[in-house]
Amino acid sequence: xxxxxxxxxxxxxxxxxxxxxxxxxxxxxxxxxxIGPNGAGKSTFFRLVLxxxxxxxxxILYDGADITRAKxxxxxxxxxxxxxxxxxxxxxxxxxxNLQIALQDHLxxxxxxxxxxxxxxxxxxxxxxxxxxxxxxxxxKQWLEIGMAIALKPKLLLLDxxxxxxxPDETHATGEMVQALNADGVSVLAVEHDMAFVRQIxxxxxxxxxxxVFAQGTIDEIVADERVAAIYLxxxxxx
Amino acid sequence: xxxxxxxxxxxxxxxxxFAFLVLSACGLAxxxxxxxxxxxxxxxxxxxxxxxSTSATHLGVPLPVSILLGTLVAGAVGMxxxxxxxxxxxxxxxxxxxxxxxxxxxxxxxxxxxxxxTMQGTGTPFGSIEVGGYGYSVYRLVLMAAAVATLAVLWxxxxxxxxxxxxxxxxxxxxxxxxLGVNTSLVYSLTFGLGAGLAGLCGGLYxxxxxxxxxxxxxxxxxxxxxxxxxxxxxxxxxxxxxAILAVVKAALTSWEGQLAGQIGLLVAVIIVIxxxxxxxxxxxxRERA
Amino acid sequence: xPSHSSLGSALRLLEGPQTLGKGxxxxxGFVVVLALACIYPLFADGYDVGNNVYFFNWAFMALGLSLIxxxxxxxxxxQTAFFxxxxxxxxVLTINFGDAYGFTFxxxxxxxxxxxxxxxxxxxxxxxxxxxxVFLGIVTLSVTLVLERFMSQTAGPEWHIGSxxxxxxxxxxxxxxxxxxxxxxxxxxxPDVPLYYLTLALLVLVYLALRMVxxxxxxxxxxxxxxxPQRAEMLGYDIRRYQLGGFVVGSxxxxxxxxxxxxxxxxxxxxxxxxxxxxxxxxxxxxxGRSDLTTTLLGTLLVLAGFQALTIYGSQYxxxxxxxxxxxxxxxxxxxxxxxxxxxxxxxxxxxKAREAR
Numbered sequence: 001x002x003x004x005x006x007x008x009x010x011x012x013x014x015x016x017x018x019x020x021x022x023x024x025x026x027x028x029x030x031x032x033x034x035i036g037p038n039g040a041g042k043s044t045f046f047r048l049v050l051x052x053x054x055x056x057x058x059x060i061l062y063d064g065a066d067i068t069r070a071k072x073x074x075x076x077x078x079x080x081x082x083x084x085x086x087x088x089x090x091x092x093x094x095x096x097x098n099l100q101i102a103l104q105d106h107l108x109x110x111x112x113x114x115x116x117x118x119x120x121x122x123x124x125x126x127x128x129x130x131x132x133x134x135x136x137x138x139x140x141k142q143w144l145e146i147g148m149a150i151a152l153k154p155k156l157l158l159l160d161x162x163x164x165x166x167x168p169d170e171t172h173a174t175g176e177m178v179q180a181l182n183a184d185g186v187s188v189l190a191v192e193h194d195m196a197f198v199r200q201i202x203x204x205x206x207x208x209x210x211x212x213v214f215a216q217g218t219i220d221e222i223v224a225d226e227r228v229a230a231i232y233l234x235x236x237x238x239x
Numbered sequence: 240x241x242x243x244x245x246x247x248x249x250x251x252x253x254x255x256x257f258a259f260l261v262l263s264a265c266g267l268a269x270x271x272x273x274x275x276x277x278x279x280x281x282x283x284x285x286x287x288x289x290x291x292s293t294s295a296t297h298l299g300v301p302l303p304v305s306i307l308l309g310t311l312v313a314g315a316v317g318m319x320x321x322x323x324x325x326x327x328x329x330x331x332x333x334x335x336x337x338x339x340x341x342x343x344x345x346x347x348x349x350x351x352x353x354x355x356x357t358m359q360g361t362g363t364p365f366g367s368i369e370v371g372g373y374g375y376s377v378y379r380l381v382l383m384a385a386a387v388a389t390l391a392v393l394w395x396x397x398x399x400x401x402x403x404x405x406x407x408x409x410x411x412x413x414x415x416x417x418x419l420g421v422n423t424s425l426v427y428s429l430t431f432g433l434g435a436g437l438a439g440l441c442g443g444l445y446x447x448x449x450x451x452x453x454x455x456x457x458x459x460x461x462x463x464x465x466x467x468x469x470x471x472x473x474x475x476x477x478x479x480x481x482x483a484i485l486a487v488v489k490a491a492l493t494s495w496e497g498q499l500a501g502q503i504g505l506l507v508a509v510i511i512v513i514x515x516x517x518x519x520x521x522x523x524x525x526r527e528r529a
Numbered sequence: 530x531p532s533h534s535s536l537g538s539a540l541r542l543l544e545g546p547q548t549l550g551k552g553x554x555x556x557x558g559f560v561v562v563l564a565l566a567c568i569y570p571l572f573a574d575g576y577d578v579g580n581n582v583y584f585f586n587w588a589f590m591a592l593g594l595s596l597i598x599x600x601x602x603x604x605x606x607x608q609t610a611f612f613x614x615x616x617x618x619x620x621v622l623t624i625n626f627g628d629a630y631g632f633t634f635x636x637x638x639x640x641x642x643x644x645x646x647x648x649x650x651x652x653x654x655x656x657x658x659x660x661x662x663v664f665l666g667i668v669t670l671s672v673t674l675v676l677e678r679f680m681s682q683t684a685g686p687e688w689h690i691g692s693x694x695x696x697x698x699x700x701x702x703x704x705x706x707x708x709x710x711x712x713x714x715x716x717x718x719x720p721d722v723p724l725y726y727l728t729l730a731l732l733v734l735v736y737l738a739l740r741m742v743x744x745x746x747x748x749x750x751x752x753x754x755x756x757x758p759q760r761a762e763m764l765g766y767d768i769r770r771y772q773l774g775g776f777v778v779g780s781x782x783x784x785x786x787x788x789x790x791x792x793x794x795x796x797x798x799x800x801x802x803x804x805x806x807x808x809x810x811x812x813x814x815x816x817x818g819r820s821d822l823t824t825t826l827l828g829t830l831l832v833l834a835g836f837q838a839l840t841i842y843g844s845q846y847x848x849x850x851x852x853x854x855x856x857x858x859x860x861x862x863x864x865x866x867x868x869x870x871x872x873x874x875x876x877x878x879x880x881x882k883a884r885e886a887r
Contacts, residue, residue, distance in 0.1 A: 050763070076765035088763070090756035097546050101753045102764050104746050145760075152765060277663050279670075282804075327860055333604060333662055334859050337815055340606075340808050341855030347805070348848040457804045461674050464667040468660075499682060506675050510651070510668065514658035 001064050003028040003156050003187045004049065009058035011044055011211075018044045019055070020211035026204065028155070031178065031188045033198045035222075036208035037231060042191045043085075045208065046160055049189075050082055051075050063155065081154030085161045085191075087141035089148070091134030095125055098133050098144060102151035115151070122177070123147045139170040146174070150181060157181065159190040163197050175200040195223075207231075244371020252494055255379050256501075257486035258386035261479065262444060263459040264466035265389060266437030268478040271467055273406055273430040276332050279339040280320075281463060282456020283346035284435045287313045288442025289451060290354070296361045302447070309443035310436045317435020321428050329427070343456075350453040358451040378447065385444055389437070390479055397474070402429055461502065465509040485509075543737060545744030547600065547752060549821045549868075566729055570722045579720030584833050585728040586789045591813045591829040592739055592822060593782030599819030600743055601775040602755030604662050607669030608783040608810050610676050613802035615644035615784030616791035617680070617695070620704040623792075625691040628705035628715070637707065637788050644784025645777050652776040656769045673802045680799035700798030707792045720793055728789060735782065739822050742778070751775050783810075805848060809836075812851045816858045818865025828867055 002025045011019040019041045026032040034042050047053045049060060051072040060068045067075055076082075090098050099116045107115055120126045123143045128136060133144060142162065149157060159178070163171040171194065178188055178201045192198050198205065198219060205222045207215040209231050215222060222228055267281045278284075292309030296302055320342065328335040365377035397403035405426055441459065449455065466485060470477030488508055493501035544551040550559075570578045590608055597605050618640035626632050651672065655665055684697025695701060707724070709716040718724040742748055750771045753761040762768050791797045800806060817828010832854070839847035862869030 052759075071767070072762050073765050073767045076763055082763050084759070084763075088757050088760035090753050090760065092756055093752065094546065097749070101749050101761075104749060105765065148760070148764065271663075275663070277667055324856060324860070331863065334863060336604070336663065336666060337811060338856055338859050340811060341852040341859070344805065344808055344852030345849050345856070348845040348852065351845045352843075352849070454804070457674060460804075461671045464671045468664050468668060499679060503675055503679060506671055509671075510654045513660050513664070513668070514654045 001028075002026060002061070003030070003063055004189065005061040006045075006049075007059045007061070009045075009048060009060065010056045011041075011048060011053060012056050018211050019048060021058070022208075022211070022213055024206060024213060026187065026189060028187055029182070029185060031182050031190070031201050031203050033202040033205045033219075034189065034191045034208060035193070035195075035198065035205060036214065040208040041211040042208055043160065044211075046082075046158060046191060049075075049158065050080070076152065079153075079155035080158065081149040081152045081156070082158040083142070083145045083149045083160065083162055085164055087138070087145045089133045089141055089145050091132065093133055094129070095131055095133050095136070095144060096120070096129045099147055099151055102148040106153070119147045119151060122180075124173075139166050142166065142170075142174070143177075146177060150186070154186060156187045156189065159188065159192075161191055161193065163192065163194050171197055172200070241371070244373070247370050248373060249490060249494065251375055251379070253486045253490035254383045256489040256493070257482055258379075258383045259445075259459075260462050260466045260482035260485055260489075261386040261390060262382070262437075262441040263463040264470070264478055264482060265393065265474060266434040266439075266441065267463045268434075268467050268470060268474050269393075269437060270431055270434035272473060274329075274332070274335075274427060276325075276335045276339075277464075277467070278431075278434060279336055279460075280343040280346060281434075281438050282458075282460045283343050284313045284317060284438035284456075285442035285445075285459050286346065286350065286453065286456045287316060288439030289446035289449075289455065290350070290358060290442075291439070292443035293358060293361055293446045293451060296447075297359070302361075302364060306440065306443035306446075309446070310440040313439020313442065314432045314436025317438075318428055318432035320435070321431035325431060326424065326427070347453050347456070354453070356452065360449070360451055361447050363447045382444055382448075389440065390475075393474060396433075402426065406430060461506065465505055469509055469512055539741060542741040542744040544740075545748075547743040547748050548740050549823050563733065567726075570725055575721045578722050578725045582720055582725050582728050582793055583790075584830055584837075585725075585732050586786055586793055587810075587813070587833060588732055588786075588826055588829050589735060589789070590783040590786035590810050591817070591825055592735060593779035593786075594810050594814045595779075595819050595822055595825035596739060596743070596751075596782075597776055597779035598814065599821070599825065600748065600755065601751045601772060601779075602662070603656075603772055603776060604666035605669045605776065605779070606666040606807060606811065607671070607673035608780065609802045609807045610669065610673035611644040611648055611780040611783040612787035612790070613673070613676060613680070613797065613799070614647050614787070615640040616787035616797035616801065617701060618643045619788045619791050620701045620797055621690045621693040623704045624693040624701075628708040628717075629710070631708070631710045633705055633707045633792065634709075637785075637792070640788045641781050641784045644787065645781035648777045648780030648784075649773070652773045652780075656772045656776065659769070670804075670807060673807050674804060677799045677802040680802070698799060700796055700800075702796040704791060704795055706795060718792075724793065731785075731789075735785075736822060736826060743822065747771065747774065808855075809851065812855050816854055816866055818867045818869075820864060821868070824865050824867040828865055 005025040006022055009019055009022040009024070010017070022041075022045065024045075034045065036042055044053065048055050051067070051070060051074075054069060058068075059066055062075070062078060062080060065078070067078070070078075090101065093101075096116060099119055100112065103112055103115055120129050123146070125140060125144060125147070128140060133141065136144060142165075146159075146162065162178070163174055166174060175197055178190070182188055182201075188201070190201070202219050205217065205219050206213060207222060207228050214231065215225050215228050217225070263285070266284065267278060270276060270278050288306075288309035290309075291312045292305040295305030295308050300308065324338060324342070325335055328338060363376060363378045365381065367374040367376050369375075397407050449458070466478060466481050469485060470479075470481030485505060485508070489501040489505050492504035590612055594605065594608050597603050619636050622636040622639060623633055626636070651669075655668060660668070680695065681698045683695035684699070686694070688695040688697070693701065705717075707718040707727070709718065716723065718727060743751070750761060750766050750768075753764075753766075754768050754771060758768055787797070787801075790801075813829040813832045814825050816832050817826070818824030832851075836847050836851060839850050858866055858869075
């Protein structure tokens with residue numbers, strides 16, 4: 001059974017058909033990348049999966065259950081988690097407290113503190129634990145948000161351009177984090193522009209174009225697909 | 240004939256409410272649409288327009304000119320305020336709102352200190368006409384025409400001038416003006432002045448119909464607030480249709496249970512609308528643009 | 530013993546990331562201030578002491594606004610609506626049912642609950658409608674202004690609830706003060722020393738309880754929503770419920786202020802819900818430092834004292850001063866004068882240290 005599946009997913013804004021009859025499916029334990037030129041509907045697809053927008057038609061199934069009209073927080077409680085493109089952290093709170101807020105519904109007391117310490121280690125943020133989250137470097141902010149997202153022990157992790165604005169070293173370290181999580185059994189769906197990063201993590205790739213599924217396959221198949229290259233070249237030659 | 244006269248009566252009531260809602264709200268809406276800020280000193284710009292135009296009328300200036308004078312003075316004060324205070328708070332919109340409340344307190348109480356607890360009014364001009372045995376104030380009809388004219392002029396400003404087109408672009412896509420390399424500080428200054436001027440116009444127009452006291456602004460703000468809340472950010476897609484719908488609601492409730500019921504009903508209606516249409520009418524009309 | 534440890538963990542919440550002040554230094558300062566407040570009546574005239582209860586009456590509303598606005602990030606400009614509703618409710622209840630058998634205290638609780646219920650209904654529409662910060666402010670402000678206008682036109686004899694006349698613009702008066710039933714004659718709490726101690730005790734209790742609330746899991750989520758509502762929701766929190774919760778608690782405290790004020794002065798008027806009155810809590814909380822309970826409390830008492838001192842020149846002058854205070858402090862010291870002065874001081878200290886090091 002697919003961990004995430006959409007059937008005929010449709011979304012209009014005004015007269016604009018942003019997500020057009022999208023059939024998508026990914027298997028549990030998979031790292032799946034969503035690529036496509038700007039305006040292809042990747043972000044809208046994410047928002048639909050998260051419940052920030054409701055679709056005009058079609059269905060979203062998560063782990064076998066229909067979540068098409070579920071509230072965002074209900075989806076999160078079922079095991080979906082997200083890291084936004086612009087780091088969504090609590091800037092005026094300390095790093096440690098950011099993680100505590102993510103964890104406090106699941107753990108308490110001693111085990112809460114132990115888990116926070118474990119996460120800080122994993123995120124390479126141990127020395128910054130007492131700092132205000134707003135004072136972190138851009139890459140560290142990204143990691144902190146990844147930490148908050150994985151603190152929920154998700155079955156499915158959504159990453160919206162996780163490496164945006166990162167140095168090559170930070171990007172590579174992020175890729176290793178994703179692989180470590182995947183080794184623990186977390187399914188990952190990422191929107192990404194950086195093809196080197198996609199190559200590092202992705203097992204399967206879906207290309208969106210004008211709101212439709214344009215191509216699907218392994219990274220090698222996608223890179224070899226001349227039609228995919230054409231839509232990118234038609235734009236700015238991102239790939 | 241009886242039916243026709245009660246129809247006229249209802250249309251008059253609704254038109255009166257529409258004029259009041261449009262005139263009291265459009266200044267607030269212009270500033271909110273452009274800057275995302277609610278000017279809590281809105282009522283005091285109305286006060287300013289009313290006091291200036293009434294004083295001018297007392298000095299023998301003809302009414303239309305004194306209303307224009309009230310508009311201009313309020314607009315100038317608005318631009319000054321923007322230069323002196325608002326400008327420094329653009330990145331903190333919520334604090335801006337709080338600051339305008341402070342300005343409102345200073346203006347209301349300052350007026351009380353300087354000009355006393357009331358100002359001699361001018362009386363409503365033009366008398367009344369009779370339809371179906373009831374008298375209707377001609378000046379109220381003038382106000383309705385003024386509301387429509389104000390919308391028309393705003394339409395021209397927003398579609399025919401460079402300022403207006405930039406302003407609309409900014410309303411639709413915030414920060415686009417900056418991206419286009421426009422002198423946003425001038426645009427904001429003009430916007431605040433325009434919003435304050437429209438408030439002044441409202442004050443000047445309604446001054447002949449009411450008792451002039453330093454707290455008169457608060458007689459307008461509730462209606463202005465609810466219109467903007469229902470209407471959302473865009474004057475033509477939001478404020479004007481919102482005013483039209485609310486005017487009918489208000490007129491119906493007023494003719495049923497009296498003035499106060501009209502006002503309470505309006506607020507209750509708005510609170511329910513919020514639950515149903517969180518993005519206001521603008522959002523509804525634009526079908527929740529991304 | 531489980532009860533022991535749960536009490537212990539509750540008390541630990543008195544200190545935490547959401548409240549300034551911790552450790553022996555802070556709490557000994559707290560005890561000293563409290564002790565000074567306790568012995569003050571010994572050195573003052575009973576009449577003055579009773580008058581000064583006035584300051585405490587408002588502090589509850591300010592603390593509630595700090596919870597809603599400072600911690601929760603929701604602009605509520607209409608806290609006076611709950612103040613007024615509870616004040617009138619106390620009047621109606623006690624005028625109808627009298628002050629025997631401790632009913633005034635029952636009324637205090639009931640009136641506060643009525644304000645909370647009103648806040649719950651209003652808040653349901655606002656927060657579950659997901660309106661943005663600005664709109665929340667102007668809708669709540671509209672609510673209090675409309676209530677003021679409604680109560681102002683209830684002068685006629687047809688406006689009464691039981692035997693309580695609403696009395697329009699002039700307001701409702703002659704409700705009984707808080708009265709403690711006592712064998713051998715009830716103790717009526719006129720504005721005097723006993724009322725001072727009762728209100729002070731209540732204030733300390735509310736202050737400490739709120740410290741625990743804001744440092745609890747609930748408080749964590751509340752500040753998370755203030756910082757980034759989307760992220761908070763995407764951690765699995767139904768943010769609407771938390772916002773509503775904070776709003777109801779804060780508004781109940783505004784209601785408590787209304788009851789205490791009405792019982793203290795034996796009157797309540799529609800203007801207590803008007804534009805000017807609605808602005809004052811904003812001034813106290815914004816000037817004092819809204820994002821911390823202690824700075825809010827100190828700031829409120831400070832600003833109120835200043836206001837009171839100025840009213841001898843006429844209340845309009847005092848209000849102009851309040852307006853200026855707001856216009857000057859909000860841009861210059863966004864987190865309030867207390868933190869503002871504190872950070873100025875510590876910056877100066879650092880600079881001096883740096884200079885000495887050179």
